[in-house]
Amino acid sequence: MQRESMEVDVVIVGAGPAGLATACRLLQMAREAEKELSVCVLEKGSEVGAHIVSGAVFEPSALDELFPDWKERGAPLNTAVTGDDVYFLPGAESSFKFPGLLVPRPMHNHGNYIISLGNLCRWLAEQAMELGAEVFPGFAAAEILYHADGSVKGVATGDMGVDARGEHKASFEPGFEFHARYTILSEGCHGHLGKEVIKKFELNKDSDPQHYGLALKEVWEVPAEKHQEGLVVHTVGYPMIGASYAATSGGFLYHVAGSQIYLGLIVDLAYQNPHINPYDEFQKFKQHPVIRQYIEGGKRISYGARALVKGGLNSLPKMTFPGGLLIGCDAGTMNTAKIKGSHTAMKSGMLAAESLFAALSVESSEAELSDYTTRFENSDLHHELHQTRNFSAGFHKFGFWLGSTLVFIEQNIFFGRFPFTFHDKSKDHCQLKPAAESPKIDYPKPDGKISFDILSSVFLSNTNHAEDQPCHLQLKDDSVPIGVNLPLYDEPAQRYCPAGVYEVVEEADGSKRFQINSQNCVHCKTCDIKDPSQNIEWVVPEGSGGPNYPAM
Helix, strand or coil: CCCCEEEEEEEEECCCHHHHHHHHHHHHHHHHCCCCCCEEEEECCCCCCCCCCCCCEECCHHHHHHCCCHHHHCCCCCEECCEEEEEEECCCCCCEECCHHHCCHHHCCCCCEECCHHHHHHHHHHHHHHHCCEEEECCCEEEEEECCCCCEEEEEECCEEECCCCCEEEEEECCCEEEEEEEEECCCCCCHHHHHHHHHCCCCCCCCCCCEEEEEEEEEECCHHHCCCCEEEEEEECCCCCCCCCCCEEEEEEEECCCEEEEEEEEECCCCCCCCCHHHHHHHHHCCHHHHHHHCCCEEEEEEEEEEECCCHHHCCCCEECCEEECHHHCCCCECCCCECHHHHHHHHHHHHHHHHHHHCCCCCCCCCCHHHHHHHCCHHHHHHHHCCCHHHHHHHHHHHHHHHHHHHHHHHCCCCCCCCCCCCCCHHHCCCCHHHCCCCCCCCCCCCCCCCHHHHHHHCCCECCCCCCCCEEECCCCHHHHHHHHHHCCCHHHHCCCCCEEEEECCCCCEEEEECHHHCCCCCHHHHHCCCCCEEECCCCCCCECCCCCC
């Protein structure tokens, strides 16, 4: 069946901070120049913000530039940071609070806000639509379209009404094609279309390998006497500390308005021990006295998880390709030292808008927006990322203690002007050691008050997929999970997934089977990143499937 199509000037894939900032700035410039432009934003979630999960302490610098009157417009920045606590947790009961002088400058949060990034994206979508953008939630861009010369022509959404066997149901509707002069990929960390263009156009051939973390987050309502609105708490060390781990993790606890706390743990996906279970590490983390003191007696109301990109400037691919741009966390613009990627994503989108407007203002323009590279390299965004370029590589190359020392020297003595650049050529999925050579980890059972089982957590994410549809977690080789990953690594997918998607099931005859519970998937992308055989391919499910986060 032939697909219908729409011709537009710009199609943006992903209604996150990068994509929406692109749409807003581009249409602001068009309005100022009295020029008509057609801009479409496609969002795979059931609504804008449904798939957004972030800490988040938000630096308003990019928003100040995009909408100087954001307060009058009602932007949901309602909780100013009032205090910063940073702890080192040496063990399950012990803690050391860093004096302010020992905290690296990028982690200071004066002037920032604790926000729901999902709510900010909902607000940005409203601003974009007021400016003339067409925003389509529930439209999952599943395929990149190419011109005959190989340049990107646009994208197509996935077919609807296809059953698990690939056959058309009575409700079948073919995907819709968006043909654009320029296609902007802003899908967030490890976007599946971004992966395709990086590979096709070799955008990362001159870059260090990208690095990732898995962020797990809960929202709690806590007793008023335990709540300190505006307090930001960060931790390093426990639970992933000691010889069994050879890995790092960092925790966060943010006191937002309404007696709520945003609580989370970020697990470095370069970990080596295949017995590590990030979800269970998060449950252990919550039992530490520094964390438990705030949430005990409270009620958990939401759960989510998402991979984040943290390689920094050295791992950024080339962000231009024939026919479009790769921006925000799809490229990897997060400032890991600050633990912030929202303002950097927005700024990358605003720079993209400037390049787009210049190209769209002439009758005939080049397919590749090469001037974006120059704009980026001359921007405050590049300057900021350059100042923290050694953060991720330093920890990966030198470990926690030496890496921390180097970060402190770089940020507090050289003020980001360290004379050396560290390069790290390791890849996260290559780091696992054989299970037989790795100590097993004994995880306590959840108590149902502070710690919880994984399925009750997935329930709180409001995750849903149509049951009778093709599995969006595709195995390149069905034999690898049981034939390779199980004997070598005790099949780590059954632990690294924060939603209980993957299981190794023992049959009555003693044989084992790899089971994929795709209905549980929260779209975190960890499997696509961490699988040691790189055998799992995450593709978009039918539009609007996945989590439905109310205010994450």
